[in-house]
Amino acid sequence: MGLLDIQNLSVSYDGKSILSDFNFSILKGEKILIKGNSGIGKSTLFRMIMGFGKYNSGEIYLEGVPVDADNIWDIRKKVAYVSQDTDIAEGKVSDLIDEVFSFKANRNNNGKSDLEKLLNRLSLSPDLVNKEYMKLSGGEKQRVVLVLALLSGKDIFLLDEVTSELDTGLKQKVVDIFFDNPQWTVLAISHDREWETKAMKVIDFSGRVN
Template sequence: MACIEYRDIELKFEERTIFTKFNLAINKNEKILLCAPSGRGKTSLVKMLMGFIIPDSGEIIVDGIPLSGKTVNQIRSKISYVSQDADIPKGIVSDVFRDVFKFQINRQLNYQEKILSDWLEKMLLPQETLNKNVDSLSGGERQRLALILGILLDREIWILDEITTGLDQELKKKIVELLLNDDKTILVVSHDDIYQNRGLREVSW
């Protein structure tokens, strides 16, 4: 059984057709690179998986569970979604991370600030980042923090939506190697050629 299935998905925005009878099956721990020109629905595809966009028809199934209003929270609990917008809560970085791991859904995770400190080092962020306000950080710094948060949440499915935007080549390579060697099911949305020849299955339309 596939980990993720899109079955006969149809989606329109106003009068523009985005998907017609779109089908895709993704196996557990498979790494997928979604390839399509701008405006063809790459981000819409992953937002449908999160339940943020509802297809006009068709079905999305995750681990055998059909996505619906009743199951959307259960399915979201399986997914870490990291976007180029680096949408993380406001506040002092150390407090933000601590608060996220106080949520009921995350309490079983073994979070310690030392773990966050180690990841700051891996992502080439100074330790004083812990004491800074999220609003004072650059876009690239927030992007890396959002990625660290996604990693520490340890969900079984990762959605990475243009996460290398604005990063230098050395850091891009480091992040890509780190992520693609992990035992996770990963969907990547990117125009960056850093993902080429990395063993991802390219899905285009």
């Protein structure tokens, strides 16, 4: 059994099948890219893993533990999920950073000391933390959300189109950050070639694995 295992997962909305008997397994430390046309279930898969929806049939296991209502909060403590929606909150960037470290699971996390290094690596000014988050550009929001995920101290990442607003150089920087750490397990959805170049496996939703 892998770190994350999905067995015969089927999801449908309003009578339309989104996923049908989908099977998938990822081992600790693997870096896998999921690609395919819009609307064929890629983002739905991530939401099911995080418990943000109901599936019709099948099983999802994280570290051998079934993802269900009884333990979903324990699951979420282990996984950093970055969605396509970057309009996550209002207030200053510093407030969002403080909120991450107010969570019980992160109170003993020393990652906050890495903040300046992460901002620099992602070409963000240290002064950005004093700005209103909702007034940032799309690319700045994407990078701030990624910084929050990286500061969370988690080592399993679900990344959904997290570089779509970035230029080529920044896309590569993000990919390098996530893929160069052998301890991190990364499952990314993207249409950007920078992810495909470094991914250990590329999975499309026709079931083909490269």
